[in-house]
Amino acid sequence: xxxxxxxxxxxxxxxxxxxxxxxxxxxxxxxxxxxxxxxxxxxxxxxxxxxxxxxxxxxxxxxxxxxxxxxxxxxxxxxxxxxxxxxxxxxxxxxxxxxxxxxxxxxxxx
Amino acid sequence: xxxxxxxxxxxxxxxxxxxxxxxxxxxxxxxxxxxxxxxxxxxxxxxxxxxxxxxxxxxxxxxxxxxxxxxxxxxxxxxxxxxxxxxxxxxxxxxxxxxxxxxxxxxxxxxxx
Numbered sequence: 001x002x003x004x005x006x007x008x009x010x011x012x013x014x015x016x017x018x019x020x021x022x023x024x025x026x027x028x029x030x031x032x033x034x035x036x037x038x039x040x041x042x043x044x045x046x047x048x049x050x051x052x053x054x055x056x057x058x059x060x061x062x063x064x065x066x067x068x069x070x071x072x073x074x075x076x077x078x079x080x081x082x083x084x085x086x087x088x089x090x091x092x093x094x095x096x097x098x099x100x101x102x103x104x105x106x107x108x109x110x
Numbered sequence: 111x112x113x114x115x116x117x118x119x120x121x122x123x124x125x126x127x128x129x130x131x132x133x134x135x136x137x138x139x140x141x142x143x144x145x146x147x148x149x150x151x152x153x154x155x156x157x158x159x160x161x162x163x164x165x166x167x168x169x170x171x172x173x174x175x176x177x178x179x180x181x182x183x184x185x186x187x188x189x190x191x192x193x194x195x196x197x198x199x200x201x202x203x204x205x206x207x208x209x210x211x212x213x214x215x216x217x218x219x220x221x222x223x
Contacts, residue, residue: 032209043200043214044153051209086151095206096141096165100153 003027006089006101015110019076023089023101026070033065033072034090037083038103044088048074079108113137116201116215123191124223131186131218133201141165142184143202143212144176153200159184160206191222 036044
């Protein structure tokens with residue numbers, strides 16, 4: 001079983017719609033969860049992190065965490081073409097480790 | 111100032127050669143990582159170091175040898191390069207606290223021909 005699993009994608013949404021990205025993880029001891037965005041040919045950059053159950057909002061982005069279900073999600077409201085990228089879910093099982101999912105490729109069509 | 115810098119950005123080499131990738135961070139972080147990203151974008155951890163000490167070695171062939179001369183530097187040496195080693199290699203660093211993010215270098219695209 002993979003440590004971090006994401007929708008394989010690709011995911012395509014029209015401009016202005018809500019994009020929903022999902023992630024599950026296997027290590028119940030994991031305490032912090034991250035969403036990175038990676039444009040083609042670039043390095044991953046952090047969008048949000050979350051470590052408490054519930055929702056965390058930052059502008060158009062909302063991260064949701066359910067530790068009982070070992071589930072993390074990212075919602076992007078009012079999606080823009082500039083949001084088109086690969087979204088990577090990451091988990092920190094301990095202080096010196098960070099594990100990534102395979103990424104979901106999002107395309108926002110004008 | 112670049113927070114995490116790695117060199118070179120591109121590396122094209124023949125099978126069987128030995129090559130190195132260098133990484134330096136000026137963030138004062140204790141933990142550094144090497145990741146390999148294949149053509150399907152999967153970012154797989156290879157190694158992590160904490161203050162020069164190897165913490166994670168993820169079933170990586172022993173042709174790959176990381177070296178950390180100090181906590182700000184983590185280099186990756188690869189012996190006897192194979193076609194399957196072609197990928198983008200990312201260096202990253204983080205504070206040791208579990209609730210902090212990792213910062214990435216710009217990546218090194220390695221092509222073995």
